[in-house]
Amino acid sequence: MKSQPSATSGTEIPTVRLPTTDRPFDHRAARFRLLARVSSPLAGYLDLMAELADIQAGVWDNVAAALPMTISRLPESPGWRTTLRSIADRLSPGKAELASLLDRLRRAADDELAAWGGRVLAGDFDHTDTGIVPLVAAALQVHMTSLAARLPREDIGLPQTGSVCPVCGTLPVASLLQTGGAVHGLRYLVCGLCGCEWHRPRILCVHCGSGRDVAYFTIEAGNAAVKAEGCSACWTYLKIMDRNKDPGVDPFADDIASLALDLLMAEGGYRRLGINPLLVPRG
Ligand SMILES: [Zn+2]
Ligand SMILES: [Zn+2]
Structure with missing residues (x-):
């Protein structure tokens, strides 16, 4: 894979922009909350996502200390499992359906969490409970964003197909x-x-x-x-x-x-x- 710098000088267009290290999930939590106030049919779910983004923001500083780790090995890493279990512990159970999902996450063995993480990372959402995917993805997002934000410029490839991420292959x-x-x-x-x-x-x-x-x-x-x-x-x-x-x-x-x-x-x-x-x- 040909590598190229994402930072540019002059008027050249940056091909790839890495995420910021400056607490990116704080803004998302606030945005979810704002949208919950103006979008009444979806307010309940948007509020839940605001709470999830708060938890992502809360673990952000600890996650950086658990690096380095390559993205493909992330689902097997103890740091990622800790983040996922913090989500299960901290998210308000609310409705019975969510309470039982959180309970399932808390009781899941390490290898089960790794299997869920691996499938979400591979874009396979068909073989994991659709209620669990957002929680697993939220834990992945924190670690992957932290890793991507610190990638050396020379490790970033050119976008290969246009429609998948040049860093992790996700849509x-x-x-x-x-x-x-x-x-x-x-x-x-x-x-x-x-x-x-x-x-x-x-x-x-x-x-x-x-x-x-x-x-x-x-x-x-x-x-x-x-x-x-x-x-x-x-x-x-x-x-x-x-x-x-x-x-x-x-x-x-x-x-x-x-x-x-x-x-x-x-x-x-x-x-x-x-x-x-x-x-x-x-x-
Ligand atoms: Zn077309
Ligand atoms: Zn990506």
Whole structure:
């Protein structure tokens, strides 16, 4: 794999942007809370995700001390299991269904946790209880984001296919139109697990590359900064969030809050390209 630097000088566009080491989960928790107040049908789930992001933020500083560790070996690591068990201990049980999931997590043996972690890391959500996936993914996100944020620049490859993360191979959760400096107005895809961003040209379909068949969809009552970019050549879509219109958008939180847009796209026959491991569709 050819390596290339992600930092650039002058007007060159950074191909890959690593996540920040500056407590990235604090912002997400606040965003989930804000969206819970304005999105009543989903308020319960958004509040739960705010609480989950608070726990991610709370363990962030300890996680850095448990590094280094390669991403592929993460599910076998004691540090990751500790994070997952802290989530099970700290999350408010709420409804009976969640209480029994948390109980299952607390009682799970090390190798069972490793198997769940391995499957979520591999993008296999079909063989793990859909209720457990967001909790396992949240624990992975903390460690993977911390690792990715500290990656040496020379270890970062070029995006190989465009639609998977060049650092960990996970599908994107959404696109972000960035704001500020050299990246102003550029489109970056955001990894669903490690938080890295990779550049893709705007208007071109992320999946098939078509530029003629792309259209943008919104829902009337939704945030105008959140759209679905659908392609009628390959019938896929990915959400695109514009930080110039709303600087506070968070790809994970705003994706869940705009679930109505996913329903609209499914009705139109589009298949979702990305994955948000914090909300795995059932079935
Ligand atoms: Zn990644
Ligand atoms: Zn396409």
